[in-house]
Amino acid sequence: GESVGLHLPTLSVQEGDNSIINCAYSNSASDYFIWYKQESGKGPQFIIDIRSNMDKRQGQRVTVLLNKTVKHLSLQIAATQPGDSAVYFCAEQYSNNQFYFGTGTSLTVIP
Amino acid sequence: NAGVMQNPRHLVRRRGQEARLRCSPMKGHSHVYWYRQLPEEGLKFMVYLQKENIIDESGMPKERFSAEFPKEGPSILRIQQVVRGDSAAYFCASSPRIGNSNQPQHFGDGTRLSIL
Numbered sequence: 526g527e528s529v530g531l532h533l534p535t536l537s538v539q540e541g542d543n544s545i546i547n548c549a550y551s552n553s554a555s556d557y558f559i560w561y562k563q564e565s566g567k568g569p570q571f572i573i574d575i576r577s578n579m580d581k582r583q584g585q586r587v588t589v590l591l592n593k594t595v596k597h598l599s600l601q602i603a604a605t606q607p608g609d610s611a612v613y614f615c616a617e618q619y620s621n622n623q624f625y626f627g628t629g630t631s632l633t634v635i636p
Numbered sequence: 637n638a639g640v641m642q643n644p645r646h647l648v649r650r651r652g653q654e655a656r657l658r659c660s661p662m663k664g665h666s667h668v669y670w671y672r673q674l675p676e677e678g679l680k681f682m683v684y685l686q687k688e689n690i691i692d693e694s695g696m697p698k699e700r701f702s703a704e705f706p707k708e709g710p711s712i713l714r715i716q717q718v719v720r721g722d723s724a725a726y727f728c729a730s731s732p733r734i735g736n737s738n739q740p741q742h743f744g745d746g747t748r749l750s751i752l
Contacts, residue, residue, distance in 0.1 A: 557738035568640070568727050568743035569679070576738060614678060616741075623692060624669070624741060626679040 537633045544602040546630045548615035553596060555617035559624070560589060560600045563612045572600070572613075602632075610634045638663065640730050641710075642744035649718050650752050657713040657747045661730030668711040669729045669741060670696075670703060679727060685711060686733075715749075723751045 538544045550558070556577040561569035575582045575589045575598075582589050588601040598615050612629045619625070641660040649655050661668050667686055671679040681695040685705040696703065700718075705711040715722055725748050729741035 559740050561743075566745075568642075568729075568745045571740045571742060574738070574740050618738060622667070623681060623684060625681065626671075628678045 534628060535631045535633065537635055538605050540605060540607060540634050540636050542605055544600075544605045544609070544632060544634075546600045546602075546613050546632065548598040548600075548627050548630075550596050550598055550615065550617040550627070551625070552617060552619055553593070555619055555625075557618040558589070558591060558598050559616045559618075560587075560598075561614045561616060561626075562609075563614065563629070565611075569614060605632075605634050607634045607636055640665075640728055640742055640744035642726075642728050642747050644747060645745065646748045646750070648750045648752060651719055652717050655715040655718050655722070655749055657715075657726050657728075657749070658710040659713070659728030659730075659744060660710040661728075662732075662742055665730035665732050665742075667731045667733055668705050669731075670711075670713050671727045671729065673725045673727060673746070682713070682726075718749075718751050720751045723749055725749075 559574045560572045562572050563569045573584045573587050573589050575591050580591050586603045590599045610633050612631050614629045615627045616624045640662055643658050669684050670682040673679050683696045683703045684692040688707050700716045702714045725746045727743055727746045729743045731739045731741045
């Protein structure tokens with residue numbers, strides 16, 4: 526499944542499937558991007574980051590893709606598990622050391 | 637390996653009272669950020685501080701809200717004369733500063749402020 530964070534804030538996937546969460550960022554000068562996961566009642570948890578001189582970065586079961594041409598960021602989660610159910614935020618950083626967060630996408634994993 | 641610590645986790649105040657939210661950054665982190673989050677919404681930046689300095693407070697209301705990060709002790713977000721609209725979750729994040737390299741922020745679990 527695929528979701529654009531701002532227009533489709535919820536995404537449901539079957540356990541074991543791959544998830545793709547998208548984010549459109551706003552500032553072409555942003556040079557650093559982070560994906561966070563937020564579970565209910567908790568603070569955002571760092572998942573993976575990417576700098577603007579890269580277009581892909583992989584972690585454990587997660588991959589972030591960056592397309593600077595269209596200012597688009599995506600998070601791919603392989604073999605989605607029930608524990609992946611959460612709200613996912615992208616954040617962009619300008620040169621002033623500030624972070625700006627997207628609206629978020631709620632991911633629900635169906636067992 | 638303590639993370640960012642926020643307290644209290646829950647705070648209830650009556651209209652007109654003061655609310656004080658505390659944040660202890662991760663060890664070695666000299667940058668602190670405060671955010672506000674309403675239910676089903678994203679994080680809204682409020683203020684960015686370094687030790688004894690406010691770097692950017694452009695996201696913080698000019699009245700009733702103040703923040704500090706003293707040389708010793710936690711960062712404090714203070715809300716005076718609270719109103720119902722101040723009810724929200726307030727998150728603190730910290731990051732190190734290593735030259736000009738980008739570093740992620742690490743978040744605490746927030747303080748949930750409820751105004752009666």
